[in-house]
Amino acid sequence: MKAPRAVVEGVLAAVLAGVLVLLAVASRDAVSEGRLALLATPSTPDSARFGEVTSLAAPAVVQLVRSPSVLEVAAEQAGTSPQRLAKAISVELVPASGVARISVRADSAEHAAKAVSAVAKAVIDADLLAPAARFRLVDPRPETAVVSPDWRLATGLALVVAVIAGVATGVLRRGTTARSALAKAGVGHPVVVTRDDDPALTERLTALCVAAARPVRVLAVSPELADRAEELARALPDKASEPGDGTAVVAVADRRGRDLAPALAVLPASSVLVAVVLA
Structure with missing residues (x-):
């Protein structure tokens, strides 16, 4: 069919x-992300100030990874400029754990992995937590993922x-x-075109018929729509006593508009089309 x-x-x-x-x-552009986690560990088993030093010094990692020296080395590994890389680096400090997660985004998984490794190495070499503690890699192999x-x-x-x-x-x-059917039929004035499932259909048509001040005629443009046209006619106000010449026509057509133009073209000159209902 x-x-x-x-x-x-x-x-x-x-x-x-x-x-x-x-x-x-x-x-x-494709974007990949490389991730590494650093864990703060005591330099000696009896490092009494480990917790204090870690909590105070760990936030410095956020600033260190964006320092010019670190960015220059990492940018070379990532195949980009230090300025662009500065916007692609992120650091997450996990509270009360001594863990710092470093992420770097680049145009490929290989570049992202090399760049994040360079950044992590720079953080470890900086020895921010000395002498009470130091950072070490949780896993030396970067985790990579496609972001975009x-x-x-x-x-x-x-x-x-x-x-x-x-x-x-x-x-x-x-x-x-x-x-298009209205234009073919030569209808030049504004006409309301609405769907049969409009919840306010009856109210809208009633307002149009009252404004037209003419007897109302509901026209089914094809035989299968006759029942629906009769139903609408019963729901609309009876304007048979109106003094106006001609009728106010409400045309009921299928949603493809078949036979609409021919039906409208043969309407009497005294009739005024006020609405088309697509059923």
Whole structure:
């Protein structure tokens, strides 16, 4: 069975929107992150001031990793400039544990691993906790991970955008179809185009009919919509006693707008189309 054109257009719009999102994500520069953890340990088993020294000196790691000498060495390993690397380094101090986690982001896992190793070595060599303690690596091998592009997030975002694009295309196309039919029928004045599932449909049509001050005629443009047209006619106010010439017409058409233009084209000149309901 042939799919309706509106469905095909909606699917194509959804696919195109999703692909564009994925292409936009793929065009971004790749970013990898290297991570190492440093643990403060006592220099001697009887280091009485270990805890005090660690709590006071450990925060200096945050400043040390961004010092010019450390950045210059690490930037060479990361294949970037010291200025850019300064923004790519982060340090997390785990409270009451003596652990400092150092992270460095670079354009590849290899560069990130080399850079974070260089930064960690500089921290260890600085011996900030001497003489009571010193930092050592928890694991000498850096942990690396791809930070960007995040394909899970990108896929989820692409799906959301695709759904929105598909639905929006369907809604806009229905409105465009009805407007095109109005133009073909030579209707030049503003006409309300609304959907049959609008919760305020009856109230909106009633207000239009009252404003028109003419007898109301609900026109089904195809036989299968006759029952719905009669139902709407019963719900609208009876304006048969209005003195105005002609009738105020509410046309009921399917959502594809089939037969709408021919039906409107043969309306009497005294009739005024006030609304089109897409059922």
